Amino acid sequence: MENLVEIRDLKVEATTDSGRCVDIIKGVSLDIAAGEIVALIGESGSGKTTIALTLMGYTRSRCRISGGSVRIAGKDMVTFSERERAGIRGTKVAYVPQSAAAAFNPTKRIIDQVIEVTRIHELMPVEQAKEKAIELFRALSLPDPDTIGKRYPHQVSGGQLQRLSAAMALIGAPKLVIFDEPTTALDVTTQIEVLRAFKSVMKAGGISGVYVSHDLAVVAQIADRIVVLRNGEVQEVGTTTDILSRARHPYTRQLLAAFEPRPRGDEIVVTGREVLLEVNGLVAGYGPLQADQLPLIRAVKDVSLTVRKGRNLGIIGESGCGKSTLARTIAGILPPSTGNMIFENRKLAGTVRQRSRDQLREMQIVFQYADTALNPEKSIEEILGRPLTFYHGMKGKKRDTRIEQLLDMVHLPRSLRHRRPQELSGGQKQRVNFARALAAEPKLIICDEITSALDTVVAAAIIDLLKELQRDLSLSYIFISHDLSVVEAICDEIVVMYGGRKVEEITPADLKAPQHPYSKLLFSSVPKLDPQWLDSLKLDPELIRTYGHG
Template identity: 85%
Template sequence: MENLVEVRDLKVEATTDSGRRVEIIRGVSLNIAPGEIVALIGESGSGKTTIALTLMGYARAGCRISGGNVRIAGKDMVTLSERDCAAIRGTEVAYVPQSAAAAFNPAKRIIDQVIEVTRIHGLMPADAARQKAVELFRALSLPNPENIGGRYPHQVSGGQLQRLSAAMALIGDPKLVIFDEPTTALDVTTQIEVLRAFKSVMKKGGISGVYVSHDLAVVAQIADRIVVLRNGEMQEMGTTADILTRAQHPYTRELLAAYEPKPRGDETVVEDSEVLLEVCCLSAGYGPIQADGLPLIRAVQEVSLTVEKGRNLGIIGESGCGKSTLARAIAGILPASSGTIIFEKRELAAAVRQRSRDQLRQMQIVFQYADTALNPEKSIQEILGRPLTFYHGMRGKQREARVGQLLDMVHLPKSLRHRRPQELSGGQKQRVNFARALAAEPKLIICDEVTSALDTVVAAAVIDLLKELQRELSLSYIFISHDLSVVEAICDEIVVMYGGRKVEQITPAQMKIPQHPYAKLLFSSVPKLDPGWLDALELDPELVRTYGQN
C-alpha cells in the first residue's frame, strides 16, 4: 500500500536571541499509511508539535525547515510555495489544537466558524456545508446536533468545544488530521467520550491521523503505531502493542515507568495522629451575596474535611466541581461565606488579609501554572528572597545563603539563581514555585493541580520531590488534581467532589471499590496502558446521563 505521508531526514532549525542557529529536529523519518493513526510521544521540547506542524508546511516564528522532505499524497510541503501550502491546509491536511477555546472566535456562532473553511476554499454551497456540519456533529456524538451550531463558544462545555473543533477540521474532507494534545485539558470522564468520538469518525472515514501527546495511556486507545521522540530525535518506533509491552529504548521504558507513580506504602501509620487542619461546613462562591447570606454562584457547599500532621489529603473531581475554589477558601484568597477553618487548634479569619503573618507563613499555596505564578521580571534569587525577608527578616548574605539552600532542597543548581523564569523549563519553574513556598517554612502546602501542565516523567519527579520534602520537613499536603494516579501516589485520604459538594472520602486502596455513583464513574474512566481498554469499556449509561458533563 502506498503511503499517504512520507517524511525523510527532516531537519528544523531555530534561531536564538543572539542569532545562533540551533537544530531542534535532527533527521526524523517516518511513514503514515492511508487510514493509519500514528502517535508522536515525548516530553516538552522533544519536537512532537514541531514535526506535526511541518506536515502542513509550517514552522513556528524563529524556526525554519532546513532539510529533508515532507510528502503528503506525493506533494512535498517543504518545497511548495506558501500559497500552495495554504490551499492544502484544511482540505488535505487539517489541525485540531490543544485548546479549542483559543481556536474559536467568541463573537461568532459556532456553525459559521465550522463551515468557514468550505467558504475559503470554495468547496460547497453554504447550505450544503451547514448540512454536512450537522452530520459531523451527529457523528461526533454531540448533543442536539441540529441546533448546537447556533450557540456561541462560551455556551458549550469544554468537551463539546473540543469535538466541535474536530468537526471544523473534518468538514473539508482532509486525508490527514493532526491532533495536538486535544484531550489534555479535559476531565477523565469527558476525555473518554471525546476519544471515542475521534476514533469512530477517523476509522469510519478511513482518515489518517497524527496524534501528539505525552500521555501513553491516551495514545494507547487511538494509535496504530507510536513514535517516541526526545530532543528532536527519534528514539524508537513500533506498533502500539510493541511499544507498550516490548519497549527497546531506555527512554521509552522510562516513560512507561513514570506513567504509574509508585503508590504510598512505605509510610508508617500513626495512631491517634494530631489534626493540623479542620474545615467545618465550608461554603464559598462568587457574585453578590443573596438574602440567605450566600453568594449568587455557590461553588463550594458545606464541605467538611480534616488534614492530620504529616499526612496528605487529595481532592479530586471534574472541572467546575469546586476543587480550586475550596483551596482558595482554605487559604483565605477567596473568603468563605460560611463555615469555619481551624488550623493548629485556632480558628482562622475567612480573609487572608485578616490572618496574622505567622498564620500566613504556616499555610502556603502552590498554583497550577508556574508561568503566571512567578514574576517574569524578577530573578530566581529575588523571587525566593522576598518571602525570606517578609517572614523571617533575612537580608544580605544570610538571605543569599538561604536561597542556595532552598535551591538545593528542590534539586536545582545554584547557578539558576540569576536567571529569570522564562529561561527555565516547566519542571524547573514548578520547583522554584515549591522553593518559594518552602521559604516560609510552612506546616501545610496546598498544591492546586501542580503537575497537570507537566510531562509524565517531569510530573513523576515532582511527586518524588514532594515525598522527599515531606519526610525531611514533616510537611502536610492538600493535593488538588484531576489526575487520579498522582493523587493515589501521594495521598493518605481522598475526597471526591461533585457539584460543589463532598460526595465521598476514601483511601487510595478503596479507589477500586468506591461507593458513590459519581466516584464509580470517575475511577472507571481512567485510561489504562492497554490498547483494547477503550473498546472494551462499558460505562453505566445511567451514570453517564446523570453525571457526565461532556
C-alpha cells in the first residue's frame, strides 16, 4: 500500500530559558499508508503531540524542526514556506485539538467557525458548507444537528464542543486528520458513538489518521498500528493486536500494566466519619430567572449528597448531565438558585465573594481544562506562589522552598518553575493545576476530570499520590469524571447523574450490578483493551433510545 505520510529522521529542538538547545524529538521515522490510522502513545512529554504537529509544519513556541523530512503525498512540510503550509492546513491536513475550548472563538456562532476553512480556501459556497456541516453534526451524534450550529460555544457542553471541533477538521475533506486526544472530554457512552463515527467517516473517505492518545482502550478500537514513544524516541512499532497482546519493549509493557484495573483494597485510611460537606436540594443553572425564581436552564435539579471526612465521593455521568455545574456550584463559582450547603458544620455561602478566607482555603477546585485554567502570562513559579502568599502570607525563601515541594509532590521537575503554561505538555499543565490547589492546604479538593489529560502511567501515579496525600493530610475528594476506572480506584461512594438529577448512589463494589437503567448503559460502555470490542458491542436498543444521543 502506498504511503501518504513518510517521516524520516525527524529532529525537533527546543531552546531553554538559558538559551541552550535541547533535542526533544530524536531521529523519529515512521510511515502512514493511505487510509491507515496510526496511534502515537506514550507518557506526557514523550513527543506525541510534537511529532503530530510537524505534519502541519508547526512547532510550539521556542521549538523548531532541526533535521529530517516530513513528507505528505511526496511534499516535504519542512521545506515549505509558511504560505505553502497555510494552503495545506485544513484541506490536505486537519487537526482536532485536545481542548476544544481553546479552539473556538466565544464571540462567534459555532456554524460560522466550523465552515470558516471552506471560506478561507474557497472550497464551496456558504450554503453548501452549512449543509455539509449539518451532515457532519449528525454523523458525529450531536444533538439537534439542524440548529446546534446557531449556538455560541459556551451554550454547549464540553463533550459537544469536542465533537464540533472534529466537524471543523473534517469539513475541508482532508487526506490526513490529526486527532490530539479528541475523546478526552467525552463520557463513555458518547465516546462510543464518536469513535464509531470517526471510523466510519475515515474509512468511507479513505482518510489517513494520526491518533494521539494515552488511552490504550480507545486506541485499540480505532488504530491499525501503534507507535510507542518515550523521551522523543520510538520504543516500539507494531499492529494494534501485536502491541496489545505481544508487546516486546519493557516500557510498552509498563503502559499496559498501568491500564489494568487497580484494586482499591483498604489503602485509604479513614480519619473520621464526621460529615465534612452536606448538600441539600441544590438547584443551579443558567439564563434569566423565571416566574418561579428558578433559572431558564436548570443544569442541576434537586441534588443532595454528603462527603465525609477522609472519604471520597465520585460523580459520574455523560457530558451535559450537570456534574461540572454541580462542582462549580459547590465551589461557589456559580450561585445556587435553591438548596443549601453545610461545610464543617457551618452554612456555606453561595458565592466565593461571601465566603471567608478560611472557607476558600479549605475547599479548592481543580478544573478540567488546563489550557483555560492557567494564566498564560505568568510563570509556574508565579502561579504557585500566589496562593502561598494569599492564604499563608509566604514570601521569599520560604515561598520558594514550598514551590519546590509542591512541584515534587506532583512529580514535576523543579526546573519547570520558570516556564510558562504554553511551554508545558497537557499533562504537565494539569499537574500544575493540582499543585496550585495543594498550595492552599485544603480539607476538600473538587477534582473536575483532573486525570483526563494524563497518560495512564502518570494518571496511575497521580491516583497513588492522592491516596498518599489523603493519608498524610486527611484530605477528602469529590471526583467529577467520566473515567470509571479512576472513580472506582479511589472513591468510597459514587453518584450517577443524568439530566441534572442524581439517579443512583452506589459503592465501587456495586459497579457490576447497577440498578438504574442509565447506570447499566454507562458501565457497559467502558472500552476494553480489545480491538474487537467496539465492533462487537451490542447495547440494549431501548437504553440507547432512552439515554443515547440521537
